[in-house]
Structures are given as C-alpha cells and as structure tokens.
Amino acid sequence: MKRRERTRQLIELGGLVAKAGFVELADDDRAAIFGLLVEAAAKLRADETGNQLTLWRRRGRRAFVDAEGKD
Template sequence: MKRRERTRQLIELGGLIAKADLIELTGDDRAVILGLLVEAAATLRGEAREQQLLLWRRRGRRAFDSDLSGDAMSKP
C-alpha cells in the first residue's frame, strides 16, 4: 500500500472512531479505545465470527443510513 493510500485509510478509520463517539465516551483514553479494538479482534477470532460480523455490519449500516445522528450508535 502506498504512503498516500495508507494515510487516507488511517484518517478514515480515525473518523469512524470519532463518528462512533468513542473519543468522547472514553474521555479520549487511547488505552480504552485500543482495548475495545483488541476485544473486537478477539471476538472475530472466535467461533461466533460470522454472526458477530453480521450484527456489526447491520448496526454500522443503520448508523450510516440514519446519518449518524444522536443516539443512532446506541440502538441495538
């Protein structure tokens, strides 16, 4: 991956962290944010991988579709 592409990818991923309100909800505690991501990665290594991906994909699409307004991220 070229440097410019990698930079864009990192900016987009940071934007998703912000859109999910994780910066505010964690008090910008990067150890907590990393812990959340490590936990998600561990879940994806488990037996429930496909089911979890389906759930997270649905929630993500719903959040995008609702324009990421207010409590769109907190609805199950």
C-alpha cells in the first residue's frame, strides 16, 4: 500500500472512531479507546462462527444510513 493510500485509510478510520462517539465518551483518552479496540479484536479472534463480525457489520450499516438521513 502506498503512503498516500495508507494515510487516507488511517484518517478515515480515525473519523469512524470519532463518528461512533468514542472520543467524547472516553474524554479523548487514547488508552481507553485503544483498549476498546483491542478488546473488540480479541472478541473477533475468539468468535469461531463469525457471528460477531456479521452483527457489527449490520449495526454499522444501519448507523451509516441513519447518519446520512440526519444531514
């Protein structure tokens, strides 16, 4: 992956963290936000059925649709 593409990806991912409300909920505590992401990754690794990822994907898609309707 080229540097520009990676930079764009990282900015977009950071935007998702902010859009989800984690920055405000954690009072911009980066250790807490990182801990949340580490916990989610561990949960995905332990989920042999893939159900958790499917559930989160559905919730994310609904949240995107809801956010678009608020603009």
